[in-house]
Amino acid sequence: MARNEEKAQSMLNRWVDMKNEEKRKPKERRPYLASECRDLAEAHKWRSEILREIGVKVTEIQNEGLGEHRLRDLNDEINKLLRERVHWERRIVELGGPNYTKHAAKMTDLEGNIIDVPNPSGRGPGYRYFGAAKKLPGVRELFEKPPEVKKRRTRYEIYKRIDASYYGYRDDEDGILEKLEAPAQDDMRRRAVEELERIKAIRSEAMKMVKSGEVASVEPTAAPAVEVVLFEGVEDVVEEERRLEMEEELERTKVQQEFVAHVPLPDDKEIERMVVEKKKKELLSKYMSEELMEEEQEAKEMLNVNR
Template identity: 45%
Template sequence: MARNQEKAQSMLFRFRESQAADLGIIDASRTRRPKVISEQTNLQSCEKWRGQVLKEVSRKVTKIQDLGLSDYQIRDLNDEINKLMREKHMWEVQIRNLGGPNYTLASKSSGENIPGAGKGYRYYGRARELPGVKELFDAARAKGSGQKPGGGDEKSLEDRDDLRKDVDAAYYGYGPDEEDDTLLAYEAAREADAQARLAASTSTTSAKPPPGWEPLPGDIGDGQGWHLPTVEEVQQELLERRKRRILEQLV
């Protein structure tokens, strides 16, 4: 029996089976579920493959309840169940497109998705008790019931009137004394002063630095200036460094 299983899983056997299917000797679709679901045009075959997927989902959902499984095995099983559920949905869509019954209206799932995380990935059985997942479910349930995760009540921001009790037009900058004549005159004078200083600094190239300014070596005006080497000087310097390195290795 074990020899037959090893033979069935061997690469040569799968290759021979694929060759026989191409030649029309055997019908590989009877033993292998199609991957491209949208290309299936036989309604009865789609019904059969959907039933096979349902059996696999039921078997894995029962297996994920095993107390002897580790966290890694539970995560892998939960991933496989989600993959099978997506495949089941694709078979149901194809069955509906072929004129069959609409299974999507009556299909129910025993898995749960984390509230607020969007639909799609679901957790089945013991996967809801995994570290990190259980805390997310507890926090979502506590938020939905209006309680803190550690106990006590917590109102949402929309229900707390004390936050907006002392908020008036002045909070948003619409106070009656916000733009009086004195403030407007002061702002106009400061703006004119800033524009005059900016015009003076840009009109002359020999502008004096501000008080307390310490020029760096090489700045314009310190008498030294920056010396930019030419390409020949850089090459000569690199050649000298290479010579010194070779001499140090010889010594």
């Protein structure tokens, strides 16, 4: 009895499904060309249908046990649906809808990294691989990165990035170092000015005492520093006097010295004659050979001609 009831129930179910199918409208077929669609809502509907088909096929292609031929066919079908989706998205934009291409997914390798494969395996631009199709023979090599070869840098490549910042010449451009060093710099400048004023005062006092022939008396607390300053002041005075005396002596010797020529100097006519002779020799050497000049000289000697 149970068996017959199951059969009847099965037949009843099929009869109910058949009646429901009769009441339904005939299944509308997606247009072959996206340009044939004139309604924005229908364009969204066909795009959603394509996305569902892509999702089903992408889920199916994850199974590595389907075989190489089935995986390749599935991958081709998915790429065909992707191209069709692009046509519908372009049509949606033409009809005034949103632009879905801005947020399109990018291709990834086996590790999930985004890569750019413009024309792999010669199947045209934009061809992509999904799921187990990435591990097929001849496809895995497209996603494998070549091993990086560490190239030894040359001396030029090492030094071309070294600039003034490397040596610390621009450390104070941001103004932070200047603010930190300003108090210490002011303190050092103030101490240097005070020390200079003190030395100037001691040196001027020492100069007065040296000129007057008196001996300067110093306090025991500042004896070493003051003695150095006093000795420096005396040495400066003596050195200045010696320099002045030497300059005066040099001026007197310059006035007393006179130039004496021990060799007779030629006059203007003699200089002019020597210049003419030199130019004559240059012209002769330019237009006459050495043999001709030697024959001319021998002829002059034989004839006793000086000129």
